[in-house]
Structures are given as structure tokens and as C-alpha cells.
Amino acid sequence: MTLTELKYIVAVSRQKHFGHAAEACFVAQPTLSVAIKKLEDELGVIIFERGGSEISMTPLGAQICAQAEHVLEQTAAIKEIAKQNKDPLAGPFRLGIIYTIAPYLLPSLVRTMIETVPQMPLILQEQFTVRLLEMIRQGELDAAIIALPFNESGLTVQPLYDEPFVVALPAHHPWAERSAISAEELKTENMLLLGSGHCFRDQVLEVCPEMARFSTGSDGIARTFEGSSLETIRHMVASGIGITVLPKASVPDMQAADGMLRYVPLAPPVPSRRVVIAWRKSFTRPAAIEAICAAVLRCDLHGVTMLPNEPTTES
Numbered sequence: 001m002t003l004t005e006l007k008y009i010v011a012v013s014r015q016k017h018f019g020h021a022a023e024a025c026f027v028a029q030p031t032l033s034v035a036i037k038k039l040e041d042e043l044g045v046i047i048f049e050r051g052g053s054e055i056s057m058t059p060l061g062a063q064i065c066a067q068a069e070h071v072l073e074q075t076a077a078i079k080e081i082a083k084q085n086k087d088p089l090a091g092p093f094r095l096g097i098i099y100t101i102a103p104y105l106l107p108s109l110v111r112t113m114i115e116t117v118p119q120m121p122l123i124l125q126e127q128f129t130v131r132l133l134e135m136i137r138q139g140e141l142d143a144a145i146i147a148l149p150f151n152e153s154g155l156t157v158q159p160l161y162d163e164p165f166v167v168a169l170p171a172h173h174p175w176a177e178r179s180a181i182s183a184e185e186l187k188t189e190n191m192l193l194l195g196s197g198h199c200f201r202d203q204v205l206e207v208c209p210e211m212a213r214f215s216t217g218s219d220g221i222a223r224t225f226e227g228s229s230l231e232t233i234r235h236m237v238a239s240g241i242g243i244t245v246l247p248k249a250s251v252p253d254m255q256a257a258d259g260m261l262r263y264v265p266l267a268p269p270v271p272s273r274r275v276v277i278a279w280r281k282s283f284t285r286p287a288a289i290e291a292i293c294a295a296v297l298r299c300d301l302h303g304v305t306m307l308p309n310e311p312t313t314e315s
Helices: 003-015 020-026 029-043 059-084 104-115 129-137 183-188 198-209 208-218 231-240 288-298
Strands: 049-053 054-057 092-097 122-127 143-149 155-169 191-194 226-228 243-247 261-267 270-278
Touching: 003 020, 003 029, 003 059, 003 122, 003 129, 020 029, 020 129, 054 059, 059 129, 092 104, 092 288, 104 143, 104 288, 122 129, 129 143, 129 270, 143 198, 143 288, 155 231, 155 288, 191 198, 191 231, 208 270, 226 231, 231 243, 270 288
Parallel strands: 092 122, 092 143, 191 226, 191 243
Antiparallel strands: 049 054, 143 270, 155 243, 155 261, 155 270
16 A cells, blocks of 8 residues: 555545546546556455446445545655654745746745745746645645635635636726626627636626526627737737636736726626635644735735635535
8 A cells, every 4th residue: 555546536436437537646547546446456345436427435345435535645754754854934835826826926925935934945836726735645745725615625725815807808898998788798898817726707707697598509699719918818808809817816907908808807796716725724834824924914915805814614
């Protein structure tokens, strides 16, 4: 029995799919499947019931997976204790961050961390939310900055800030001089969205559910186009393909007139997302988390509402 095999069964128990679990662990599916079968043979039990595309855990398998999660958490804790000795701020901090936050928060955050806790350099990992959560659970990350909502047990969550959404338009668009745009109006336009896997895509679709039907070709519904990043989408908007919704931190100057884009606020109630930092309940460096939170509060993010007094929650 190895820690790698335990990581694999935990990943499958969470993803409910061997292929998705393999992707989350950055291995080929046959590698993961063979390792899990080897563990089942060693233990003499069936952990997962396999039936076509349906994957479910046996009752005994559920107990084994729960214990495997505990073992992985404790292994990570042992490593932290050994590395940090008596100073929780000494040594690298492994921080995950989602793609739609990283480019806009990290420049200020890294600078602030260097100024305030230079003895704790950041090891940064950009990824999708689901992968970051998996890495936290497996002890590969200390914490992650992500956006609510997400479903994850065994984590402590500290709110950092609330971030409103704004509309980005090509400079020649008829709405370019508007003071506000309603979410309802967006369904009449060609919309540019991030691809599947990005939580910001889901948040925009929640605000504007009509967009989820755009690709069906229903009468009266405009089309959507997908981009791989917010910056790519911003360039597509500038070229005149359509419009998009962006998080406010990605638009430091709403009045910017660069000849290609215009930014217009959404009408009240203004949709927004809550950005949080999440970490394992068993994490042994709470002072390091506090240092990260304090650094975020000092960051210069135009238009966001910092939440310095929000209590932590456990999921």
C-alpha cells in the first residue's frame, strides 16, 4: 500500500469517474486503474463497483476512502511540522489560485508578501477550482484562493472580498455610452464566455441563465463564443465579435478609453462573486493563513469590497 494509491482512490471517490480522477491526478487512466486494482487485490476487498460509466463505492470502500483521506491529511501535517519547526512563517507557502483571479490579484499580492513576510515565499499554482480542491485535500497545496460556491467538506473558508461584474463592449457598440446595462438585456447580444471548467463561466450563467440556451439555436436567442482566458476574450470583444462580462478586478479603470473597448456597470442588483481562501482544517500553520489574508486586504483591487471582519466557516 502506498500514499499514491491512497491519493488515487480518494480522487475516484470524489470524482465518481476514473477518467476524471486520472486527469485530476495528472496520470493516465490505465495507470490509475491498475494501481487501484492492485490495492484492492492487496487488501482483498472491492473498493469500487464498476458498471459501465457508473462508478460507486462499496460500503467498505467508503470506510477505506475516508481513512485514506485522514492518512493523506496527517501525512501532509507531518511534513509541515518537520519543515516549519517553530516558525509558521518560515519557509515556502504553496498557494493555489483560479485562472480568473490570478492575473489581477498576484502582482499586488506577491509584492505585499515580499514586503511583509519575505521569509515565506509563495509557490503558486494556477488551476481550475476542482483541481485546486483536490490538491488541498491531498496535501499538495497549503491553501487556495477561489470563488464561492463550491462543495467541499473538511475545509476552513475565510472570505476575502466581494467582486462585482461589469460588461465589456467594443468601442463602437451602441451601448458604449450607457451608464448601466441590465442582465436581462445581455441575452440579445452575441456573448463571449470562458470554456467549461472555469467557475466564472458558471457564475455568469447563473446571473444570466438565458445564456445557457444560446447554443441551442432557439429563436430570438443570440449566439455565444468561448475563449480560453479572460484576456483572450477581451481581445475578441475588441475585434467586434460580441460582448462579455468580466470580474471588476480585471478592469482597474472603468473610464479607460483605449480606442477598442468600453466598460459599463451592470444595473442593480449588481451581480458579484465572493472570493475566499480555503485550507484543510488540519493545516498546522494558521499564522501563515493570517499573513496571506492580511496581504490580500492590503492589495489594491479597484472596485472590490474587502471583507476584513468576515468570520471563517467550516464546510
